[in-house]
Amino acid sequence: MGSFASSQEVRESSSLRATERPVAYRLERFAKRSFDIAFSLLALVFICPVLLLIALLIKLDSEGPVLYISDRIGHNGKRFRFLKFRTMVRDADSLRGALLHLNERKGNLFKMSNDPRVTRLGRTLRRYSLDELPQFFSVLTGHMSVVGPRPCLTSEYARYTKEQRRRVEAIPGITGLWQVEARENPSVDAYFALDLHYVDHWSFFLDMKIVLKTVFVVFSGNGQ
Numbered sequence: 001m002g003s004f005a006s007s008q009e010v011r012e013s014s015s016l017r018a019t020e021r022p023v024a025y026r027l028e029r030f031a032k033r034s035f036d037i038a039f040s041l042l043a044l045v046f047i048c049p050v051l052l053l054i055a056l057l058i059k060l061d062s063e064g065p066v067l068y069i070s071d072r073i074g075h076n077g078k079r080f081r082f083l084k085f086r087t088m089v090r091d092a093d094s095l096r097g098a099l100l101h102l103n104e105r106k107g108n109l110f111k112m113s114n115d116p117r118v119t120r121l122g123r124t125l126r127r128y129s130l131d132e133l134p135q136f137f138s139v140l141t142g143h144m145s146v147v148g149p150r151p152c153l154t155s156e157y158a159r160y161t162k163e164q165r166r167r168v169e170a171i172p173g174i175t176g177l178w179q180v181e182a183r184e185n186p187s188v189d190a191y192f193a194l195d196l197h198y199v200d201h202w203s204f205f206l207d208m209k210i211v212l213k214t215v216f217v218v219f220s221g222n223g224q
Contacts, residue, residue, distance in 0.1 A: 028204045035207070036146050040139040047133060054085055054130060061121040064090035067134060072151035075171045080143040082151055083134040087122025088115075129218050135174045147207040148173025149195040167195040170202060177206075180213035 055066045064086055072082035125131040138144040144151065151172035178194040
């Protein structure tokens with residue numbers, strides 16, 4: 001997949017951070033990748049029956065494919081194919097324009113509490129974050145991590161400011177700091193502030209704290 005020209009600035013910023021503490025940084029990056037591989041492999045083995053059941057239920061619930069696949073922006077601005085279980089009606093992306101005036105967030109992000117495009121089953125999958133499960137395959141390939149900022153749409157990234165584009169210095173994740181600290185906060189400023197805080201203060205220990213908090217969020221059914 002291609003990458004945006006401005007991603008060169010992102011790579012330079014990431015390289016600068018790596019040279020400030022090279023040994024510790026490399027060890028932590030190795031620990032993060034090792035955790036990603038081990039965790040995603042175990043997760044896929046244990047949830048395989050769940051994946052098959054969800055796929056069947058989606059086909060029974062509404063017309064359309066089982067998976068929703070779209071181009072997203074990954075590490076250092078590179079594009080990759082993003083996977084999740086389909087939770088909306090067929091051709092939901094083409095209906096988005098008619099709903100923009102109902103957007104509950106300002107700026108580049110689009111979010112609706114009661115999006116009419118979401119299916120009955122989709123609401124349940126989103127509530128418990130079950131629609132995100134196929135992304136463990138992306139973790140295995142290295143396009144995503146268990147923890148990191150959520151991957152953004154290419155159209156959103158094109159409108160980011162230079163400061164906002166720093167969020168792609170981190171590998172995008174299934175869960176992240178924003179998901180466990182301010183998931184229901186409609187503020188776009190909070191969204192970017194938390195992602196940039198993660199980029200600037202990342203550590204393997206921080207990842208583990210986010211993973212543990214995610215378990216609580218998922219089982220409490222606070223997903224959207």
